[in-house]
Amino acid sequence: xxxxxxxxxxxxxxxxxxxxxxxxxxxxxxxxxxxxxxxxxxxxxxxxxxxxxxxxxxxxxxxxxxxxxxxxxxxxxxxxxxxxxxxxxxxxxxxxxxxxxxxxxxxxxxxxxxxxxxxxxxxxxxxxxxxxxxxxxxxxxxxxxxxxxxxxxxxxxxxxxxxxxxxxxxxxxxxxxxxxxxxxxxxxxxxxxxxxxxxxxxxxxxxxxxxxxxxxxxxxxxxxxxxxxxxxxxxxxxxxxxxxxxxxxxxxxxxxxxxxxxxxxxxxxxxxxxxxxxxxxxxxxxxxxxxxxxxxxxxxxxxxxxxxxxxxxx
Numbered sequence: 565x566x567x568x569x570x571x572x573x574x575x576x577x578x579x580x581x582x583x584x585x586x587x588x589x590x591x592x593x594x595x596x597x598x599x600x601x602x603x604x605x606x607x608x609x610x611x612x613x614x615x616x617x618x619x620x621x622x623x624x625x626x627x628x629x630x631x632x633x634x635x636x637x638x639x640x641x642x643x644x645x646x647x648x649x650x651x652x653x654x655x656x657x658x659x660x661x662x663x664x665x666x667x668x669x670x671x672x673x674x675x676x677x678x679x680x681x682x683x684x685x686x687x688x689x690x691x692x693x694x695x696x697x698x699x700x701x702x703x704x705x706x707x708x709x710x711x712x713x714x715x716x717x718x719x720x721x722x723x724x725x726x727x728x729x730x731x732x733x734x735x736x737x738x739x740x741x742x743x744x745x746x747x748x749x750x751x752x753x754x755x756x757x758x759x760x761x762x763x764x765x766x767x768x769x770x771x772x773x774x775x776x777x778x779x780x781x782x783x784x785x786x787x788x789x790x791x792x793x794x795x796x797x798x799x800x801x802x803x804x805x806x807x808x809x810x811x812x813x814x815x816x817x818x819x820x821x822x823x824x825x826x827x828x829x830x831x832x833x834x835x836x837x838x839x840x841x842x843x844x845x846x847x848x849x850x851x852x853x854x855x856x857x858x859x860x861x862x863x864x865x866x867x868x869x870x871x872x873x874x875x876x877x878x
Contacts, residue, residue, distance in 0.1 A: 567639060569603045570632040572596055573611065577629060581619055650843050652681045657844035660689040660697050660706035663791060664769055665832055668728060668808040669856070670710050677851045684844045693766040701837055707845040712768050713831035723849065724833040725856040728808040730772075731823045733816040734758070735801040749825040752776050759803035761786040761794045772830055773806060 572589065576596070579585040586596040604611050611625035621629060648654035657677075661670055666688075674686050689706050691697040694715035701709050701720060711717065713724050732739075732750055743754055750758075755776035762777075764770040764787045777784060785803050788794050795815050798805050805816075806828070812821045834852060836845070 567635070569599055569606075570635050572599045573603055573632050574629070574636060576600060576612075576619065577621065652843060652847055653683050655683075655842070655844045656685040656687055657708065657842065657848050658687045658689060658706035659708050659710065659848070660691050660700040661710035662691045662693050662697055662766060663763065663789065664712065664766065664830070665710045665728075666690070667791075667814075668810040669725070669832065669852075672810075672855060673710070673848070673852050676855050677848050680851060681844070681847055684847070686848075694768050697835070701835065707836060707841060708848060709835040710832065711835050713833040715768055717835050720835045721838050722833050722835050723853070724831065725852060726833075727829040727831045729823065730806050730828040730830060731809045731812050731821055732758075732804050733798055733807055733812045733819040733821055734804040735798060736818065736820055738801065738804060739820060739822065744822055745825065747825065749823045751825050752828070755804075755806075755824060756783055758783060759785040761788065761797050761803040761805045763787065763789050763791070763794070765789045772828070776806065776824070776828070 572585070575585040575589055576582060579588055582593055582596055582600070586593040589596065600611065607624075607628060609624035609628070610622050611628060612619040613622050645654065659670070659674075670688065674688070677684075677686060687706075689700055691700050691709075694711050694717070697709040697711045698715075698717055698720065700706050709720075711722075713722065732755065739750065739758070743750055743758075745751065752775050756778045760777065760783050762769075762773060762784060764773070764781075764784065786794070786797060788797075794805050797803065798816060798819055807815070808830075809821070809823075812819070834849060836849075841849070
């Protein structure tokens with residue numbers, strides 16, 4: 565049963581005849597009569613008893629009426645759900661990232677997004693390194709990836725956002741005299757003599773840290789993929805960790821937080837498949853750009869007809 569035929573059929577019932585229904589539907593009476601005959605022909609039944617002065621439903625017509633009203637109600641509910649998603653009164657956005665960005669900057673992004681769009685659910689997927697992030701996007705497990713901007717993602721569209729500064733989080737007294745310079749930093753060369761607690765399972769991270777790791781990796785005393793374990797080991801005085809500055813400030817209350825010279829930076833951004841993103845994804849990109857102070861993304865990421873909620877909107 566076509567949707568417009570169901571609409572016409574119910575209108576004839578509700579208005580008590582073809583003439584009034586045609587007027588309400590803004591179509592001609594012959595067109596509406598033809599539509600009802602088409603519906604009867606497709607269903608193989610007679611819907612109205614046309615013997616009297618007004619149309620009366622046949623037994624078959626009454627059964628079809630139940631189905632037609634159910635169809636129209638289902639369509640209306642679907643429209644309301646779509647509108648709710650479009651207007652960010654409902655819906656979900658799926659984000660994928662790896663351990664390098666799971667706290668900084670993702671926590672800030674999600675918190676800012678939820679403050680503005682508290683009816684939208686954020687689902688975060690974990691991935692093993694940049695390759696895992698890209699694989700999840702290509703499979704359709706997530707719409708947006710938070711990733712190292714220097715990773716190879718040529719098949720996707722990227723939105724650079726900024727850079728993390730990686731700093732040292734050291735137990736009090738471990739750095740010793742002369743390690744920290746007058747500028748309050750530790751030269752990268754000096755880090756090669758410090759006992760490091762790092763995660764080298766991710767090749768991108770291992771490459772980034774190459775300048776602070778000795779040639780034979782003798783200064784890597786713990787290679788661990790679990791961030792919380794590394795944090796606890798730092799607190800227990802086992803060694804020094806290399807973490808984003810915001811993470812160091814929040815997780816290492818008793819540690820000595822020192823930057824490196826030259827600064828060790830890791831660029832990050834968002835990656836998405838090309839095409840029309842969901843309204844929730846568009847809104848997440850807008851929030852991420854706003855808090856990072858970056859310009860608008862290219863049109864192939866967020867098409868011109870996509871609606872980005874105004875900064876003042878909820």
